[in-house]
């Protein structure tokens with residue numbers, strides 16, 4: 001995949017303090033972008049920014065909870081203010097949960113997953129689309145999951161939230177079809193990040209499942225997100241790009 005240069009582009013990465021978001025923030029910066037790294041974990045966001053700056057890149061951090069409307073509005077305004085615009089947004093912040101059959105799932109667990117994984121993407125896209133449509137266009141990539149296409153048992157709230165991300169992505173792509181804003185999703189399978197490591201650590205079944213299945217690295221998944229944001233993908237909008245080394249069909 002060739003992603004070319006992001007020189008002079010302002011990029012927002014949410015969940016940039018860890019895992020896929022951190023890898024993407026570093027790759028965008030290495031390709032010349034000015035990157036605003038947002039995360040509810042401020043220490044994580046700061047460490048991503050430090051690593052980018054020490055490699056000679058341009059980045060700043062913002063502590064933000066992407067499930068909060070006012071904080072999301074302020075976040076997009078900060079990106080525009082800090083770097084003079086917003087060309088690309090990678091809406092990637094998210095959480096997982098222990099496996100729970102639907103019959104045993106609490107409403108609070110359901111609400112948490114939907115709010116952090118799905119409502120957040122609606123809030124981020126709404127603010128980003130308003131800016132991008134008024135200022136010449138842009139590219140948005142949302143992090144869904146293979147569980148947003150073909151869920152395993154026990155991840156009902158997570159799967160519903162990620163199916164929702166795929167649906168929102170396609171809706172936005174259709175609303176902007178033929179226009180200067182493109183909207184896509186990536187659907188990572190097993191990715192070797194703190195999120196999956198935590199699931200493996202607390203659930204032996206998850207550990208057994210991933211012992212025999214291919215995993216991607218955070219850099220592999222980030223590279224797909226960069227490609228979707230790049231001019232090389234200028235005709236691509238509304239896709240849910242699976243990045244799982246074929247595991248969905250294995």
Ligand code: ADP
Pocket residue numbers: 014015016017018019020021038039040041044064065066067092093094095116191193194195196
């Ligand atoms: P992944 O496998 O998706 O990369 P990680 O757990 O490594 O998983 O990264 C997800 C990132 O999203 C973490 O840095 C986490 O702090 C961040 N995050 C989780 N919830 C929120 C939230 N409500 N607002 C902003 N960032 C969040």
